[in-house]
Amino acid sequence: MYVNAKDMKEFYFDERGAIVQRIIRNKIRKIWPDISNQTLIGIGYTSPFLIPFTKDTDNCFSLMPYDMGSVDYPLNGDSKTALIMEEELPFKNSSINKALLVHFLETTYKINEELREIWRVLDDEGKILIIVPNRTGLWSRIDNTAFGNGRPFSFKQISKILQNAMFDVTHHETALFTPPTKSKFIISMKPFWESLEKIFPNFGGVHIIEAKKSLYRPALIGKTVKVNKIKSAIALSED
Numbered sequence: 001m002y003v004n005a006k007d008m009k010e011f012y013f014d015e016r017g018a019i020v021q022r023i024i025r026n027k028i029r030k031i032w033p034d035i036s037n038q039t040l041i042g043i044g045y046t047s048p049f050l051i052p053f054t055k056d057t058d059n060c061f062s063l064m065p066y067d068m069g070s071v072d073y074p075l076n077g078d079s080k081t082a083l084i085m086e087e088e089l090p091f092k093n094s095s096i097n098k099a100l101l102v103h104f105l106e107t108t109y110k111i112n113e114e115l116r117e118i119w120r121v122l123d124d125e126g127k128i129l130i131i132v133p134n135r136t137g138l139w140s141r142i143d144n145t146a147f148g149n150g151r152p153f154s155f156k157q158i159s160k161i162l163q164n165a166m167f168d169v170t171h172h173e174t175a176l177f178t179p180p181t182k183s184k185f186i187i188s189m190k191p192f193w194e195s196l197e198k199i200f201p202n203f204g205g206v207h208i209i210e211a212k213k214s215l216y217r218p219a220l221i222g223k224t225v226k227v228n229k230i231k232s233a234i235a236l237s238e239d
Contacts, residue, residue: 003103003149005069008045011146015182019190020146021048024131027175027208028052028100031129038097043086043118044104045146047073049131063089065104086114091121098122102131105158106150115165119213126213128167131206132158138179139205145180147205155207167211173197174204 011017028049039059042050046062053060054074062073062081073081084090086108099118108114118128133140133152140152153161159169177200178193179186186193197204 003045003068003107003146005045005064005071008103008146009071012048015184015187016145016180017048019178019187020176023175023178023190023194024102024206024208025049025052027173028129031171031208031210032098035098039095040098040100041089041091041096041121042100042102043084044068044102045071046100046102047071047081049100049102050074065108086110087117089117089121093120094123094126096121096123097126099126099128100131101128103146103149105130105132105161106147106152111161112165115162115167119166122213124213124215127170128211128213130158130162130209130211132209134174134202134204134207136202137174137176137205138203139176142180147176148180153207155209158207158209162209162211166214168214169209169211171208171210173208174201174206175208176205177203178205180205 012021029052035053035056038057040050040053040057040061042062045064045068050060050062050073060080063084064070064081065086066083070081070083072079082090087110099122105111122128133147133150135152135154137152139145139147142148155172162169174197175194177196178190181187
């Protein structure tokens with residue numbers, strides 16, 4: 001079941017939401033420091049994390065599942081938000097450079113089909129960056145947080161899902177070690193909580209995973225075959 005865009009907007013305007021934005025934005029920026037002249041799409045509820053990229057490129061769009069509803073992005077200027085059917089993205093093949101997925105995979109119904117649709121629109125060097133709840137973290141256990149909805153994942157689980165959708169993981173880390181509370185005292189200790197990443201990486205609230213589009217699919221005989229060769233073989237067998 002998809003989360004409601006209105007509820008998400010309210011969350012990101014409170015103290016916990018502000019903490020989440022700062023921590024995850026910084027992580028994203030370190031992984032993708034510059035996307036100048038590239039096309040970036042955000043799928044799910046991504047507007048809080050797309051804002052920094054508006055300075056890098058005009059080709060930055062927020063795509064929100066129809067069942068989730070929408071919020072304006074950016075706050076000023078022409079809207080770059082669209083409601084979508086996740087299995088039919090409104091882009092041509094190989095037309096997108098990067099895709100950011102937040103508050104999406106944990107609530108989607110057809111995860112493999114939707115990842116394959118993202119695979120279709122990414123160019124050959126295309127990358128995705130996924131933020132999903134960590135199964136062993138605190139944030140997935142609290143219902144009234146942005147990451148307390150849907151199903152959380154272990155790194156092994158999400159890696160297997162990405163592999164099946166023809167993505168190769170290139171980076172993984174966890175974040176959000178600050179407890180999901182409104183306590184000002186606990187929030188004031190954010191630097192301490194986030195430093196726990198080095199000691200207890202498995203207890204972060206979210207997984208942050210970058211993966212690259214793969215053009216190769218493992219063959220049954222243990223070798224790899226390029227995707228267009230597979231398609232050609234299928235076409236010949238049908239003639």
